[in-house]
Amino acid sequence: xTPAADRAVVGAPVVSPTAAVPARRRGEWQRAxxxxxxxxxxxxxxxxxxxxxxxxxxxPLLAPxxxxxxxxxxxxRPPSLASVHPLGTDGLGRDILSRVLYGAxxxxxxxxxxxxMSTSLGVTLGLVSGYFRGAVxxxxxxxxxxxxxxxxxxxxxxxxxxMGPGLLNIILVLGITRWVPFGRVVRGExxxxxxxxxxxxARAVGLGHGxxxxxxxxxxxxxxxxxxxxxxISTNIILESSLSFLGLGVPVAVPTWGxxxxxxxxxxxxxxxxxxxxxxxxxxxxxxxxxxxxxxRDFLDPRLSGAE
Amino acid sequence: xxxxxVRRLIRSIVVLWGVTxxxxxxxxxxxxxxxxxxxxxxxxxxxxxxxxxxxxxxxxYVQYLEFLTRALTGDFGNSLSQHQPxxxxxxxxxxxxxxxAGAALLVAIxxxxxxxxxxxxxxxxxxxxxxxxxxxxAQAMPVFWLGIVLVLIFGITIPILPVAxxxxxxxxxxxxxxxxxxxxxxxxxxxxxxxxxxxxxxYIRTARAKGxxxxxxxxxxxxxxxxxxxxxxxxxxxxxLLGGSIITETIFAWPGVGRLTVTAVxxxxxxxxxTAVTLLAFIFVLLNLLVDLAxxxxxxxxxVA
Numbered sequence: 355x356t357p358a359a360d361r362a363v364v365g366a367p368v369v370s371p372t373a374a375v376p377a378r379r380r381g382e383w384q385r386a387x388x389x390x391x392x393x394x395x396x397x398x399x400x401x402x403x404x405x406x407x408x409x410x411x412x413x414p415l416l417a418p419x420x421x422x423x424x425x426x427x428x429x430x431r432p433p434s435l436a437s438v439h440p441l442g443t444d445g446l447g448r449d450i451l452s453r454v455l456y457g458a459x460x461x462x463x464x465x466x467x468x469x470x471m472s473t474s475l476g477v478t479l480g481l482v483s484g485y486f487r488g489a490v491x492x493x494x495x496x497x498x499x500x501x502x503x504x505x506x507x508x509x510x511x512x513x514x515x516x517m518g519p520g521l522l523n524i525i526l527v528l529g530i531t532r533w534v535p536f537g538r539v540v541r542g543e544x545x546x547x548x549x550x551x552x553x554x555x556a557r558a559v560g561l562g563h564g565x566x567x568x569x570x571x572x573x574x575x576x577x578x579x580x581x582x583x584x585x586x587i588s589t590n591i592i593l594e595s596s597l598s599f600l601g602l603g604v605p606v607a608v609p610t611w612g613x614x615x616x617x618x619x620x621x622x623x624x625x626x627x628x629x630x631x632x633x634x635x636x637x638x639x640x641x642x643x644x645x646x647x648x649x650x651r652d653f654l655d656p657r658l659s660g661a662e
Numbered sequence: 663x664x665x666x667x668v669r670r671l672i673r674s675i676v677v678l679w680g681v682t683x684x685x686x687x688x689x690x691x692x693x694x695x696x697x698x699x700x701x702x703x704x705x706x707x708x709x710x711x712x713x714x715x716x717x718x719x720x721x722x723y724v725q726y727l728e729f730l731t732r733a734l735t736g737d738f739g740n741s742l743s744q745h746q747p748x749x750x751x752x753x754x755x756x757x758x759x760x761x762x763a764g765a766a767l768l769v770a771i772x773x774x775x776x777x778x779x780x781x782x783x784x785x786x787x788x789x790x791x792x793x794x795x796x797x798x799x800a801q802a803m804p805v806f807w808l809g810i811v812l813v814l815i816f817g818i819t820i821p822i823l824p825v826a827x828x829x830x831x832x833x834x835x836x837x838x839x840x841x842x843x844x845x846x847x848x849x850x851x852x853x854x855x856x857x858x859x860x861x862x863x864x865y866i867r868t869a870r871a872k873g874x875x876x877x878x879x880x881x882x883x884x885x886x887x888x889x890x891x892x893x894x895x896x897x898x899x900x901x902x903l904l905g906g907s908i909i910t911e912t913i914f915a916w917p918g919v920g921r922l923t924v925t926a927v928x929x930x931x932x933x934x935x936x937t938a939v940t941l942l943a944f945i946f947v948l949l950n951l952l953v954d955l956a957x958x959x960x961x962x963x964x965x966v967a
């Protein structure tokens with residue numbers, strides 16, 4: 355369930371030395387070409403993401419129909435560009451294009467807000483852990499270990515079973531539990547940074563811990579945190595849709611990609627499109643975020659480029 | 663070696679203790695069960711008497727201790743929706759879940775490792791592109807979406823495989839593929855990069871210099887070392903597979919613990935959810951401990967670390 359965590363945390367120490375190999379073996383010309391190709395992928399991903407963002411932001415303007423409008427006479431219309439339902443209709447006659455557009459809002463809002471929560475939590479805990487070390491560090495990293503050593507979806511399920519499904523609940527659950535990748539990466543960076551000469555100099559000048567952390571350490575964490583966050587978004591999108599698919603996420607009245615897939619599953623034998631359209635939406639969005647994240651990582655922090 | 667074992671054992675126990683604390687806390691936060699169990703004709707006094715009789719009026723730590731001692735003997739209470747001991751209900755479904763997770767692990771390792779070897783040895787060749795493309799796709803496909811695509815292709819368009827229920831080995835193919843695909847792709851990537859790293863080492867050059875052929879270098883020297891990281895990831899795989907089985911079982915109507923959990927959540931049968939999660943976590947921790955032990959045998963460096 356946590357591809358980003360695996361990539362950012364587990365993969366890193368094992369493989370980084372290979373990153374240098376292709377550069378040495380292939381010529382400059384080929385390297386330029388492959389970098390161009392990578393950029394083109396990032397470009398396409400960027401375009402996809404802009405489309406998703408625009409679709410989500412302007413869903414009320416772009417959607418041809420009310421996403422919850424039931425039309426019993428027009429159920430399961432196949433997709434056709436010429437019709438009033440370009441992506442077809444679902445088992446209740448609701449317009450799939452409109453639902454996919456409105457679903458993008460939920461996916462993005464849940465992922466981004468939860469990500470903001472887990473980023474601030476993870477950065478704070480990682481800073482404290484890496485800067486002060488000692489007992490705090492032991493406790494926090496022990497907690498992180500336990501979270502990594504436990505199938506997190508079980509935690510989400512039991513938490514949501516008790517709290518009940520809901521937009522706020524799903525954001526809270528994802529926001530609080532997903533701090534671990536941030537915490538670990540930040541802790542590692544802080545431990546390296548705090549041994550540098552400029553920190554020693556800052557301390558010699560008489561600066562306090564708070565000022566050193568805020569003014570001298572925090573700015574150096576921006577690049578790695580952005581990299582982890584870019585993969586955190588796609589993990590959150592997948593988690594939100596999985597929980598909605600199980601009926602644990604957002605209430606039924608709100609269209610979400612996961613819930614649409616679950617509805618579509620019930621009519622799969624007669625119609626492929628009600629499940630396929632939201633599935634493609636999830637896949638394209640996640641592919642876009644991941645490819646852009648890869649590019650961002652190379653761009654911001656070439657040291658990490660082998661980390662997968 | 664012994665201190666390593668002890669440390670791992672302590673960690674497992676702490677995780678399990680955390681799990682019981684969470685599952686008890688969840689039940690406790692859910693409110694006093696007396697009100698949920700009370701019949702419509704009960705008076706306030708009846709409810710109060712019931713509370714006393716069941717011990718729900720005692721402080722939480724007393725109740726937690728009792729919960730813990732009963733859980734240790736396999737007594738998790740009764741299901742609210744099926745009126746049977748939850749332990750028996752969950753354990754009856756456990757073999758199906760383990761079968762599915764095991765098959766998915768087999769898919770992940772059985773196809774992932776060879777694919778990784780092929781793509782590392784024939785770098786930038788067709789296998790390499792295939793493996794990397796697959797990895798990109800698998801990372802963007804949530805289990806339930808891949809499951810639906812598989813049902814659509816092999817169950818409906820070309821109906822050659824069963825898509826629901828448990829039965830002969832053919833029933834396992836699609837669910838195991840859907841569940842294992844993500845780990846397959848990750849294993850392939852990991853083996854590829856790990857093998858590429860090992861192949862660049864000096865001792866590989868030495869092995870070649872003494873006249874050993876490609877196959878010999880690969881089998882005798884490179885593979886052994888490059889597979890070590892894969893073993894660590896097996897532990898993560900297991901967590902992913904047990905967690906993912908909840909979704910996969912829902913799609914393929916697989917009669918396992920995952921499907922039971924989802925039904926229990928929908929019925930708001932909290933004790934059953936609690937028992938299922940606790941037992942899944944228990945099995946997961948146990949398997950993790952075994953993987954750690956295997957790992958420490960394979961890589962002696964770990965024992966000191």
